[in-house]
Amino acid sequence: xxxxxxxxxxxxxxxxxxxxxxxxxxxxxxxxxxxxxxxxxxxxxxxxxxxxxxxxxxxxxxxxxxxxxxxxxxxxxxxxxxxxxxxxxxxxxxxxxxxxxxxxxxxxxxxxxxxxxxxxxxxxxxxxxxxxxxxxxxxxxxxxxxxxxxxxxxxxxxxxxxxxxxxxxxxxxxxxxxxxxxxxxxxxxxxxxxxxxxxxxxxxxxxxxxxxxxxxxxxxxx
Numbered sequence: 001x002x003x004x005x006x007x008x009x010x011x012x013x014x015x016x017x018x019x020x021x022x023x024x025x026x027x028x029x030x031x032x033x034x035x036x037x038x039x040x041x042x043x044x045x046x047x048x049x050x051x052x053x054x055x056x057x058x059x060x061x062x063x064x065x066x067x068x069x070x071x072x073x074x075x076x077x078x079x080x081x082x083x084x085x086x087x088x089x090x091x092x093x094x095x096x097x098x099x100x101x102x103x104x105x106x107x108x109x110x111x112x113x114x115x116x117x118x119x120x121x122x123x124x125x126x127x128x129x130x131x132x133x134x135x136x137x138x139x140x141x142x143x144x145x146x147x148x149x150x151x152x153x154x155x156x157x158x159x160x161x162x163x164x165x166x167x168x169x170x171x172x173x174x175x176x177x178x179x180x181x182x183x184x185x186x187x188x189x190x191x192x193x194x195x196x197x198x199x200x201x202x203x204x205x206x207x208x209x210x211x212x213x214x215x216x217x218x219x220x221x222x
Contacts, residue, residue, distance in 0.1 A: 023125060023165045023172075026094065030101035031115055037102050040115060044106040055218060058110050063209040066103035070096055071202030093172055096201045100128055103205060104212040112219035113151060118161070123151035125164045127212040129171055137167065147215045 033039035038046075044062060051057035104124045105115055113120045126134060126147040137143035142163065144150070150160070 021165075023097070023168045024161075026097045027101045027105070027121060027125065030098050031105050034098065037098065040102060040105045040109055044109045047106075048110060055110050055220065059107055059213055062106050062110065063103065063206070063213070066099055066106075066209065067202050067206050070099045070205035096205070097128075097172060099201075100205055100208050101125075103209050104128060104216075107209070107212045108151070108216050111216050113216065117151075118156045118158075119153050120151045122156075122160050122164050123147040123216065124212075125168050126150055127215055128168050128208060129164075130208060131211045133167070133171060142167075147212070148217060151216065152219075 030037065031040045033042070037043070044058070047062050047065075048055065048058040051061060101124065104127045108120055108124055109115055113123075115121070124147075126143065129137070134143060134146060138145060144157070144160070145153075
């Protein structure tokens, strides 16, 4: 993973603005709704109604839904042969990023955060990095604090926008590079590539959802 991250960081240095624009555009689409994904507010509120107003039950149901969605898109985008690999990787990265942004934004919405607040959007993207990466970034002073602290900071720091966007894109590229060799082997065996890709995306989505649920504590009671 360290080698993958080094390569990813090198590629991000070539076009940092592209990195920033990519994750922000995906986050915007995820929050507003795109394709089969309804807007975060509408679909998360629907889950809250189904849970009879119990926020934590709604969060659990929301997480189950997105883990399933991530696994399904990972399975489908990794079914093709080796010749289709470049296009499939791009589709896989976009698909899993959309699902995970939608997941974390929904948790934030259910817990009482304003999705239009740039601090909250930075916190959502920070959650996408996962607990281990956030700890490293905080320890090396590249990130001021945890996602919860970023979301509730007294003021928005515009400098964080580019930093967090770049780190998230680097992480996505690294994850994709890390799975590429395994996926290429799997694509030579019918269905195995889909199982590997879907399982990996479901697991990473579960991990990000768990972290976001721990970090973005309920503000509805305050």
